[in-house]
Amino acid sequence: MAVGPFNNVERPLPSAFSIEGQMDEYPSVPNQTDETTVDLEETLPEDDEGFEIVEDDEGGATIVFDEPEKRISSLGFGANLADEMDDTDLASISKDLTSLIEEDKSSRAEWEKTYEEGLTLLGLTYEERTEPFNGATGVTHPILNEAVTQFQAQAYKELLPAGGPTRTQVIGKVTPEKEAQAERVKNYMNFQITEIMEEYDPDFDQMLYYVGYGGSAFKKVYYDGDLGRATSPFVQAKDLIVPYSAKDLSTAERVTHVVRVTSNTLKKQQVSGFYRDVELQDPTENSDDIIKDKQDKITGLEPSSTPDEFVLYECHCNLDIEGSEDVDAEGEPTGVKLPYIVTIEATSGEVLSIRRNYREEDTRKRKRQYFVHYKFLPGLGFYGFGLVHLIGNLSRSSTSLLRQLIDAGTLSNLPAGFKAKGMRIQDQESPLQPGEWRDVDAPGGALRENLMPLPYKEPSATLFSLMGFCISAAQKFIGTTDLGMGEGNQEMPVGTTIALLERGSRVMSAVHKRLHYAQKQELKLLASVFAEDLPEEYPYEVPGAEQSVKAQDFDRRIDIVPVSDPNIYSMTQRITLAQEQLKLAQLSPDMHNMYEAYRRMYSALGVQNIDAVLVPPTEPKAESAAVENARSLSSPQGEKALRVFPEQDHMSHIQAHMKFILTPIVQTSPPVYGILLGHVMEHIAMLATTQVQGEAEKVQQETGQAVEPQRLQLEISRIEAKLVTETLEQLTPKGQGEDALVDLKSRELDIREKDNMRKAQGDAAQIQIDKQRNAEKLAMEKARLMSTEQIAEMRVAAQLQRTGGM
Numbered sequence: 001m002a003v004g005p006f007n008n009v010e011r012p013l014p015s016a017f018s019i020e021g022q023m024d025e026y027p028s029v030p031n032q033t034d035e036t037t038v039d040l041e042e043t044l045p046e047d048d049e050g051f052e053i054v055e056d057d058e059g060g061a062t063i064v065f066d067e068p069e070k071r072i073s074s075l076g077f078g079a080n081l082a083d084e085m086d087d088t089d090l091a092s093i094s095k096d097l098t099s100l101i102e103e104d105k106s107s108r109a110e111w112e113k114t115y116e117e118g119l120t121l122l123g124l125t126y127e128e129r130t131e132p133f134n135g136a137t138g139v140t141h142p143i144l145n146e147a148v149t150q151f152q153a154q155a156y157k158e159l160l161p162a163g164g165p166t167r168t169q170v171i172g173k174v175t176p177e178k179e180a181q182a183e184r185v186k187n188y189m190n191f192q193i194t195e196i197m198e199e200y201d202p203d204f205d206q207m208l209y210y211v212g213y214g215g216s217a218f219k220k221v222y223y224d225g226d227l228g229r230a231t232s233p234f235v236q237a238k239d240l241i242v243p244y245s246a247k248d249l250s251t252a253e254r255v256t257h258v259v260r261v262t263s264n265t266l267k268k269q270q271v272s273g274f275y276r277d278v279e280l281q282d283p284t285e286n287s288d289d290i291i292k293d294k295q296d297k298i299t300g301l302e303p304s305s306t307p308d309e310f311v312l313y314e315c316h317c318n319l320d321i322e323g324s325e326d327v328d329a330e331g332e333p334t335g336v337k338l339p340y341i342v343t344i345e346a347t348s349g350e351v352l353s354i355r356r357n358y359r360e361e362d363t364r365k366r367k368r369q370y371f372v373h374y375k376f377l378p379g380l381g382f383y384g385f386g387l388v389h390l391i392g393n394l395s396r397s398s399t400s401l402l403r404q405l406i407d408a409g410t411l412s413n414l415p416a417g418f419k420a421k422g423m424r425i426q427d428q429e430s431p432l433q434p435g436e437w438r439d440v441d442a443p444g445g446a447l448r449e450n451l452m453p454l455p456y457k458e459p460s461a462t463l464f465s466l467m468g469f470c471i472s473a474a475q476k477f478i479g480t481t482d483l484g485m486g487e488g489n490q491e492m493p494v495g496t497t498i499a500l501l502e503r504g505s506r507v508m509s510a511v512h513k514r515l516h517y518a519q520k521q522e523l524k525l526l527a528s529v530f531a532e533d534l535p536e537e538y539p540y541e542v543p544g545a546e547q548s549v550k551a552q553d554f555d556r557r558i559d560i561v562p563v564s565d566p567n568i569y570s571m572t573q574r575i576t577l578a579q580e581q582l583k584l585a586q587l588s589p590d591m592h593n594m595y596e597a598y599r600r601m602y603s604a605l606g607v608q609n610i611d612a613v614l615v616p617p618t619e620p621k622a623e624s625a626a627v628e629n630a631r632s633l634s635s636p637q638g639e640k641a642l643r644v645f646p647e648q649d650h651m652s653h654i655q656a657h658m659k660f661i662l663t664p665i666v667q668t669s670p671p672v673y674g675i676l677l678g679h680v681m682e683h684i685a686m687l688a689t690t691q692v693q694g695e696a697e698k699v700q701q702e703t704g705q706a707v708e709p710q711r712l713q714l715e716i717s718r719i720e721a722k723l724v725t726e727t728l729e730q731l732t733p734k735g736q737g738e739d740a741l742v743d744l745k746s747r748e749l750d751i752r753e754k755d756n757m758r759k760a761q762g763d764a765a766q767i768q769i770d771k772q773r774n775a776e777k778l779a780m781e782k783a784r785l786m787s788t789e790q791i792a793e794m795r796v797a798a799q800l801q802r803t804g805g806m
Contacts (some may be wrong), residue, residue, distance in 0.1 A: 174423065221371075223533035229534070276353065377390070408460065516564050
């Protein structure tokens, strides 16, 4: 397995002799006074590099060995410089760098301590406690683990969707060719990340958990020669040692990656020439890594008695190495340190490799970057702050309160106390079972006088409320509480909804934006690896182009960005914004693109294949004059349906529409008349523009000079006015020249006279109706009076009959 970004380099050229202290491996050449004749070809190595044989006049020879700096300068650009360096120089480099690495580790000691102590707050293990009593609860409140898990789940879904994390955008002017190129680049990168780089998804998922917990995590992007592809493994913050005062990775003086490899893997890399083939001490357990020890304890891993893991320091630093130094225009060394990657075995201090860390064609020799820093919250130093720093104290308080409540309940349910010294209880060591009665030998008096239970109280409601306050404060700080927007009030104003959304997600939105920026840097590094180290052809057929177009696709015309939105970090937020946008569009549909508004709503909901649900609007196209005449009858839709296109025969369209305007059906329908007349005017404007531009092009071809824009506009206006006048003359009926206004007034008077006559006739009819109503009313009144008189007479007759009878 590869451990660094340079495992694809060729094995360096072998040297004839190793450096000082190892020359005794080769037999010395005797002088001429020796009786034995020595064949130089048999004595010296077969390789003639690194030395020169100079023969003298007396038949002897002198062997002149190259200096180390000369041998270094003759190596290839990607070779391991340590193979040709003096042991003394290597030991000096190892000592200096190891000392600086230890200083960098010391500078972050407080950060490491907080990181290590916070691991217990995740509640992944149960603590056995004997205080304040044996068997006291060791439970840990899960508030920290809950916050980390919620953050990880949300960020994982937004930053790494199923289709891949990459999208592209065209830089500068957008053309169909650039859009096709951007689509090919996007598809290729998503294919590599989701299908070929099998470790990317699980590593990214795990990295987000560490980002939420500790505040910092890293990705290392490089080409893996063993795998034959790009890779981007996750690197824990504890394994990337950077001076705590450093601003960022690009300007840090040193960046040291702590790499752990098995002895077999290290041996393979030495045999392949990636590392120097030197004897190393047996690996030993590294007891200085307190974070790793704590993680192993939590996960249940026990250190092996015979460790088989080497610890390597892969240090990205600046050095001034003789033979590979920076030189000026005259070829003289400047003394400026250049970027290198130095790999040191931590136990023995042996330098395994030294390689240049800049591009060969880069005249400025800028450091190549392989690491990407994912940060939760900027800290006071290089490493970020995570949830363990932000709510660690609240988590401790919640855990303490929870333990007190549980312990109080335990003591209340299983009380203890004092008994009289002389009182004996049978089997007093075993607890009483429900329904069991035991014999007691009491010295005298009542039994209750010989027993005194301790005054344990029930769990305190105050402690419970205080624990709830700590939990609520932590959730409010990190924004994990439910927003509850719009519940019971669907008519909440848009501004209020957005304000509530922003207030409830302020912290997480900022964190998401930082992760979006870091992922953008990672994708750019991956794109560089895809372009430089992978084959120059696409591994599959691409639509509309040859597979070899990949060599030109990855250029500066296309910008590679994450598919996530830096301003939206959750589906809830996305759906809420889409809903408010749709509400505004529905209030004023004439001012909005309703298709796009609904499409964004479906997209926010995560609907796949939206076009199968939402029918896209059809683009208008040029039609014949007959079809346009027919469409004009469907007012008001016809107004939007009639459009003028440059490729149409405008004169024939104008004539056809004018004939149709003079038909009775259009003459008696003002809306259709207006639609067609307006459409004719658009044809006139387009016809005038086309004629003038054509004449201007002919003039430019004949004279070589372009016509001034102001002159063109005046000519267009002149032709438009002429065509409009001719068109309106066709619409004016014959005989209506100068007397048109008089005729119009006459018609108006006729209409008024007819209207007055109609009103008079209506008034006369109304009067006749009123008379008839009054006559009917009078007749009904008379009938009513007669009926009343008859009833009165009948009553009188009946009364007389009764009186006479008496």
